[in-house]
Amino acid sequence: MSGMTFTMLDATKMSTAEIYGKTLCDLGEEHKEIVGLSADLAKSTKIGMFGEKFPERFFNVGIAEQNMFGMAAGMAKAGLVPYVSTFAVFTSMRALDQVHTDICYQNLDVKMIATHAGLSFGQAGSTHHCTEDIAIMRSMANMTVIVPADGVETAHAVRAAYGRKGPVYIRINRGFDQAVYERPDYGFELGKAVTMREGTDLTIIACGSTVWRAVEAARTLEKVDGLKVRVLNMHTIKPIDAEAIERAVRETRRIITVEDHTTIGGLGSAVAEVAAGTGKSFSFRRLGVPDCFSIIGLHEDLLAHYGIDENGIAAAVRETMGRDFEADENWDDEV
Amino acid sequence: MPLSSEEKRRLEEKAHELRNLSVDTVVWAGSGHIGGSMSAMDIMTILHHKYMKIDPKRPAMPDRDRFILSKGHIGVGYAPVLADLGYFDKELLKEYNHTGSPLGMHLDSKKVTGVEASTGSLGHGLAIGLGMAVAARLKGESWRTYVLLGDGECDEGEVWESAMAAAHFKATNLVTIVDRNRCMIDGPTEEVMALEPFADKWRAFGFEVVECDGHDFDSLAAAFDRAHAAKDKPVAIIANTVKGWGIDFIAGDYKWHYGGFDAEKTAKAKESLARHRDARLAGAAGGAGAAGKGGGK
Numbered sequence A: 001m002s003g004m005t006f007t008m009l010d011a012t013k014m015s016t017a018e019i020y021g022k023t024l025c026d027l028g029e030e031h032k033e034i035v036g037l038s039a040d041l042a043k044s045t046k047i048g049m050f051g052e053k054f055p056e057r058f059f060n061v062g063i064a065e066q067n068m069f070g071m072a073a074g075m076a077k078a079g080l081v082p083y084v085s086t087f088a089v090f091t092s093m094r095a096l097d098q099v100h101t102d103i104c105y106q107n108l109d110v111k112m113i114a115t116h117a118g119l120s121f122g123q124a125g126s127t128h129h130c131t132e133d134i135a136i137m138r139s140m141a142n143m144t145v146i147v148p149a150d151g152v153e154t155a156h157a158v159r160a161a162y163g164r165k166g167p168v169y170i171r172i173n174r175g176f177d178q179a180v181y182e183r184p185d186y187g188f189e190l191g192k193a194v195t196m197r198e199g200t201d202l203t204i205i206a207c208g209s210t211v212w213r214a215v216e217a218a219r220t221l222e223k224v225d226g227l228k229v230r231v232l233n234m235h236t237i238k239p240i241d242a243e244a245i246e247r248a249v250r251e252t253r254r255i256i257t258v259e260d261h262t263t264i265g266g267l268g269s270a271v272a273e274v275a276a277g278t279g280k281s282f283s284f285r286r287l288g289v290p291d292c293f294s295i296i297g298l299h300e301d302l303l304a305h306y307g308i309d310e311n312g313i314a315a316a317v318r319e320t321m322g323r324d325f326e327a328d329e330n331w332d333d334e335v
Numbered sequence B: 001m002p003l004s005s006e007e008k009r010r011l012e013e014k015a016h017e018l019r020n021l022s023v024d025t026v027v028w029a030g031s032g033h034i035g036g037s038m039s040a041m042d043i044m045t046i047l048h049h050k051y052m053k054i055d056p057k058r059p060a061m062p063d064r065d066r067f068i069l070s071k072g073h074i075g076v077g078y079a080p081v082l083a084d085l086g087y088f089d090k091e092l093l094k095e096y097n098h099t100g101s102p103l104g105m106h107l108d109s110k111k112v113t114g115v116e117a118s119t120g121s122l123g124h125g126l127a128i129g130l131g132m133a134v135a136a137r138l139k140g141e142s143w144r145t146y147v148l149l150g151d152g153e154c155d156e157g158e159v160w161e162s163a164m165a166a167a168h169f170k171a172t173n174l175v176t177i178v179d180r181n182r183c184m185i186d187g188p189t190e191e192v193m194a195l196e197p198f199a200d201k202w203r204a205f206g207f208e209v210v211e212c213d214g215h216d217f218d219s220l221a222a223a224f225d226r227a228h229a230a231k232d233k234p235v236a237i238i239a240n241t242v243k244g245w246g247i248d249f250i251a252g253d254y255k256w257h258y259g260g261f262d263a264e265k266t267a268k269a270k271e272s273l274a275r276h277r278d279a280r281l282a283g284a285a286g287g288a289g290a291a292g293k294g295g296g297k
Ligand SMILES: Cc1ncc(C[n+]2csc(CCOP(=O)(O)OP(=O)(O)O)c2C)c(N)n1
Pocket: A039, A040, A041, A063, A090, A094, B033, B035, B036, B037, B039, B071, B073, B120, B121, B122, B123, B149, B150, B151, B152, B153, B154, B179, B181, B183, B184, B185, B243, B257
């Protein structure tokens, strides 16, 4: 992959945020108009790596997120390309008016790399969990929303964000993510889902930390239950890959979405909007955090608690396979 | 009123006990915000053990004084204060951060008895406290609201929106305390985002400012006495403190905002705390200068 200055082996030893920091350093070398901003979370979000390399192009505004996003808007208006990093919860909620009005409304080139998303900062509790941001950010006009599945995909996304006109929101986790790709050149393309596994019985559509878990579940289901489950990594939530969703409806007629996010308004809703538009009948289920403030705990434990780990996903698939949906003998596109 | 030597001794012992319990809590939790817990401990101790009208057996008592921990990240410092008072079983501290435990990094008012507001997103506490203070006055009630802020937290615009409003509404039943430990996450406050002239900023927003040594109970007592006598301006207490106070290998070091202790560090921390307690009890200079390394560098 172009511009990646670390190997796959290095990538397994770096947290997702470190891969982001490294990628931004490389990108900053190539494009002098890139600047970085953080709000007393330079170290935690790893944008500090860029700050160390380009101190004169890095601005730590203190604990003042609203000012930070407003400043980023001003910098973008003046021709710079700001990469802005704080926790997802403060990007999507604390500074939302600035993101909405100063950045999205004016369609400015501000790239928001939001860390500690979903339940990945599990022990910090609901002031730091962020299970609403996909819903919020995808409702903003002009915004692109990317939820990378692992570190390597984060590197692709951070680079793709530069080439994409307008505001981009990239949602990453705290800490390490299980690598889902064996090679970096799997063909990342903004707005195009990646087929992680082929299958015709059911399609799991996942994003972020649930992709690896969905793949594991599909593997188990094939071995144990003989099921052929398709897994799509919907890394770009907006613009969504409608074609891949429509194909999944036609070809598998059973869809399960899974996300480390509330079931209201996120990936599941985005998929439902497209799938409902096909006019076909299909079985559908959304897995995610139910309508509540999460309990505290380790990320893995919380994903298991809300049934969005390998076991929860596999159980949901089995349950859905046993469910009937309205027969439609006339479907000529059915397989 | 100046503290009696007996009262001072009692507060010193209590603060020491709570600091130790906080170190234990960090160990049980795996890690935690130890630096800001140590800087705030004397403030929280004098409030809960001298000034605040509270009854842990009646946590919802309508006329209780309220304490809002606006710098909500120091759950490992605040939970021991509440547990020790009997708001909940101390044993629960051993499950801090465990999956499903009511005690996480930032305390949840719906899960932890005694916590008045779920904080952790910085900058919110003063507004909530002001709302409470205004409500008390409207209802003709005499309880007070105390809000403890971090100094880095004062970068947030909302703090100053609340400050402007507190002066405007003459909220003299609101006591604002800033833990001026001169550190935030990415470095010393004056290097990351300069706050000085800090007291002047509060004054310009309509506050009477009382500066004190946040690790000297006489100095803290004088500041609270002044705040309680507020007539027409709200009072902000700027308590000069040392992040990590009492634990020599972390004191004044911003890098110890958050961290964990292995067995060796735990023993070293407790040994250091004991030394500083003894020094303070002996009446040796116990203030901000004594247990830190030059005020937050
Ligand atoms: C709105 C918001 N932004 C960022 C953070 C992350 N954060 C947690 S603690 C902290 C530093 C706090 O510094 P200070 O207020 O000085 O606290 P202290 O040094 O007393 O611990 C930051 C930036 C947060 N909790 N809330």
